[in-house]
Structure formats: C-alpha cells, structure tokens
Amino acid sequence: MKASMQRINVLSIHRTSAEDRAKIEAVDPAIQLTDAGGWYDGEIRETWPPFTSARHPHPGRPLPPGFTELGGAGDLDRFLPDSDFVVICCQWTAETTRLFDKDRFAAMKAGGVLINVARGEIVDEEALADALQRDHLRGAALDVYVGEFEHTPMARLWSDPKVLITPHISAASDQDRHGAINLFCANLRAYLDGGPLRNVIDWERGY
Numbered sequence: 001m002k003a004s005m006q007r008i009n010v011l012s013i014h015r016t017s018a019e020d021r022a023k024i025e026a027v028d029p030a031i032q033l034t035d036a037g038g039w040y041d042g043e044i045r046e047t048w049p050p051f052t053s054a055r056h057p058h059p060g061r062p063l064p065p066g067f068t069e070l071g072g073a074g075d076l077d078r079f080l081p082d083s084d085f086v087v088i089c090c091q092w093t094a095e096t097t098r099l100f101d102k103d104r105f106a107a108m109k110a111g112g113v114l115i116n117v118a119r120g121e122i123v124d125e126e127a128l129a130d131a132l133q134r135d136h137l138r139g140a141a142l143d144v145y146v147g148e149f150e151h152t153p154m155a156r157l158w159s160d161p162k163v164l165i166t167p168h169i170s171a172a173s174d175q176d177r178h179g180a181i182n183l184f185c186a187n188l189r190a191y192l193d194g195g196p197l198r199n200v201i202d203w204e205r206g207y
Contacts, residue, residue, distance in 0.1 A: 007032055010188070015172070020181045027188050080107045085115060091207035092119035102127040111138045117170035120145035129156040132163065139163065143170040 008030045016035045025031050063070060071079060086108060090096055101124040114137060116123055125146055131137045139162040145153045148168065157163045187197045201207065
C-alpha cells in the first residue's frame, strides 16, 4: 500500500501548530498536510470518531487527577442536584437527543450553570430558556445550538443576558489536545502499514 502512494493528503479542520504539523509530516515523506484553519463545516456526525471512545472508568483503579468520583450514564440524575456546573460533552446519538429536558433542568441544583460543548440537539432549548427565565439556573454557556449550521440561535437564548453563546470554538486551547495529535500520527502510521487502528468508531453505539 505504502509503495503505491505517491502523495498522502491530510486535511486538518483544526488550526494546526507548527509543532503538530511537524509531527504529522514526520510520519511519512509522502504526506501533504492542508490546514483548513478550523472553519470546515462539512462535518458528518455519523462518521466522526472521537478521541475518547476507548476511555472508560475502571472500578478499582485510581481516579484521574482532579476527580473525586466517576460515574456512568445511569448516575447522571444522582449528580445533577449537587453540581454547581454541568458540562455536556457527550456524543449526539438517538439516546442523547434532548437528554437535557425540563425534568433534568428541574433536577439541577438551583443556581447551577449549564455548559454545552457537544451538540445543541442534546438540549431541549425551550426547556433551558424556561429554566433560565424562572431563575432556576444562574446561566448557560453554549458553544453549540440546535441547527447551528442552518440558522441563527434561538432568540430567547440569544437575547438572554445570562446566556453566553460562542461560535463552536471550544476545541481551541493553548493546551495539548489530550494526545489527539499523537494518536492521529500513530493511527496514520498503522493505516499505512496495514495494522490495527485505535479508537475506531463503534457503529452500533454510534460513536
């Protein structure tokens, strides 16, 4: 496979630093990297493999730094009443569509703040606007909203001074992307060599 490839085109939809560019290009001399600067809007949710698909809490193992407890999906409702900030960063699937509805907002701690860096469709936006209007929630920070590639945000949220809406830029950071570049380079090398890949999408689970 490698011998037949005169050129390997790699498209980055995130801004790529000089250091990361060098790592990617060092995988193979045939690589031609194009940096789309983070403004590529052709994302297809069904085929987007997350870098965290193989990360699951293991009972009995030490907790990661900064954590006092880890739980699964079944623990969500138990955590909500005690959480000052609730951050949504799960995958958007049939199971998570409107995962945060009026009942979940009612279960959240009074004065809590919702942060969504995942997908807008995970939140029932009318229910969120209602929770903010009655002052049950102190605020919301939304990097995404329902139908963000099709229309402007819901007027009730856009006009609410307690809501911060950002243009889908939560992935940008001055910190390392949790090893994403290293993982990509390892997978690219494995692909070129015909080897197994890590963090491959599970089509049954949807991520």
